[in-house]
Amino acid sequence: MLNFIRRMGPSSVPQVTAATGLDRKVVTSVLRQLDREGLVRQKELGASTGGRRPRLFELDPQFGIAVGVDIGLTHTRAVAVNIKGELIGGQTTETVTGERLIEGAIETIEMLLTKLRITRMLGIGVAMAGLLDPERTLVIFSPKFGNLKNLPLGKIIGERFGVPVYLEDNARAMALGEKEFGLARETDNFLCVNLATGIGLGIVINGQLYRGASNCAGELGHIVVEPAGPRCVCGNYGCLEVMASGLAIARQAQDALQQGVASSMREMVKGRLENITAKTVCQAAKAGDKLAFTIIEKAADYLAVGLAAVINLFNPEVIILAGGLSLAGDVIWEPINRRLKVHALEMPLSKVTIVFSELGELLGALGATTLVLNRIFEPTGLVLPKGEKGEIV
Numbered sequence: 134m135l136n137f138i139r140r141m142g143p144s145s146v147p148q149v150t151a152a153t154g155l156d157r158k159v160v161t162s163v164l165r166q167l168d169r170e171g172l173v174r175q176k177e178l179g180a181s182t183g184g185r186r187p188r189l190f191e192l193d194p195q196f197g198i199a200v201g202v203d204i205g206l207t208h209t210r211a212v213a214v215n216i217k218g219e220l221i222g223g224q225t226t227e228t229v230t231g232e233r234l235i236e237g238a239i240e241t242i243e244m245l246l247t248k249l250r251i252t253r254m255l256g257i258g259v260a261m262a263g264l265l266d267p268e269r270t271l272v273i274f275s276p277k278f279g280n281l282k283n284l285p286l287g288k289i290i291g292e293r294f295g296v297p298v299y300l301e302d303n304a305r306a307m308a309l310g311e312k313e314f315g316l317a318r319e320t321d322n323f324l325c326v327n328l329a330t331g332i333g334l335g336i337v338i339n340g341q342l343y344r345g346a347s348n349c350a351g352e353l354g355h356i357v358v359e360p361a362g363p364r365c366v367c368g369n370y371g372c373l374e375v376m377a378s379g380l381a382i383a384r385q386a387q388d389a390l391q392q393g394v395a396s397s398m399r400e401m402v403k404g405r406l407e408n409i410t411a412k413t414v415c416q417a418a419k420a421g422d423k424l425a426f427t428i429i430e431k432a433a434d435y436l437a438v439g440l441a442a443v444i445n446l447f448n449p450e451v452i453i454l455a456g457g458l459s460l461a462g463d464v465i466w467e468p469i470n471r472r473l474k475v476h477a478l479e480m481p482l483s484k485v486t487i488v489f490s491e492l493g494e495l496l497g498a499l500g501a502t503t504l505v506l507n508r509i510f511e512p513t514g515l516v517l518p519k520g521e522k523g524e525i526v
């Protein structure tokens with residue numbers, strides 16, 4: 134019943150009865166119960182069909198707030214949504230890597246709660262990159278954030294706020310965000326590719342996240358595309374991430390400039406090469422800078438190799454590109470698209486629609502809120518008696 138109201142909006146008892154196949158009396162009594170518990174509320178009367186105007190039940194936004202936190206390499210973003218999935222507000226801070234990582238996340242959440250005067254928090258979802266154990270909310274290994282190992286993230290944050298904490302890989306959280314708030318609302322089979330400082334893949338099959346046998350499914354960034362390439366944080370050589378992520382693109386530009394290659398990028402950052410980001414390189418490439426253009430072309434070719442592998446493997450209907458690098462638009466997309474035609478099989482390539490996420494930098498944090506929301510709305514294991522037509526006795 135809750136899920137019907139969640140999907141359809143304000144609903145009358147006859148509508149819920151028809152959709153669930155349950156007895157009308159049961160529907161009425163359960164909805165009243167949910168109303169008493171604060172999960173639904175009664176709304177103004179619906180359109181009359183001749184007789185008495187029906188009472189409508191809708192989710193009660195006062196029930197509580199779900200918080201989503203996206204711990205990125207440079208920024209930590211926290212957002213709050215109500216149970217209707219409406220965004221209440223957000224808070225962004227700079228990420229503190231290393232031992233203070235969790236403390237930094239806790240401070241961001243505290244700032245959010247104070248700013249929005251949130252009194253009833255239902256839970257916290259956390260998204261970050263690394264090898265994670267979502268069931269034990271444990272960060273098993275995350276080299277990017279300062280070589281973190283076996284960090285009980287969920288336990289520490291949970292003890293601080295006294296609410297359930299859920300943990301998910303950031304690319305998977307982004308996929309969940311697209312399913313709940315974005316371009317995949319009507320799609321049950323799609324992929325979400327995070328092109329950012331790292332590269333990740335969220336796989337949704339039949340409406341469910343695919344995590345693999347040990348939570349490693351979707352490590353697109355660690356597919357080797359250049360065996361003779363530089364060393365990756367994972368210990369391997371020439372992974373897609375070390376060849377074509379936002380961080381790799383920035384590093385390649387910095388290295389070339391350090392070696393004295395002429396480029397307008399030097400002037401763009403006023404000689405402070407450490408300030409060059411992938412955004413700088415994309416802007417310079419757009420303006421016709423030769424070095425920037427070459428770096429982007431090369432990265433785009435590797436990205437096309439990775440995307441072609443994904444397209445050939447999954448034969449997806451939709452791929453959503455997200456993350457900072459996807460915001461660069463045509464300057465990176467045009468060469469990727471051109472090279473995809475070379476690297477991907479014609480049949481799956483002709484079938485797939487590749488789109489850019491419209492949720493920008495908040496996607497990961499919004500996706501993390503669904504870790505909380507989905508727990509509230511998932512079936513609670515109510516067992517119906519066998520043999521009867523769904524009637525509860």
Ligand SMILES: [Zn+2]
Binds near residue numbers: 354355356365374
């Ligand atoms: Zn790697």
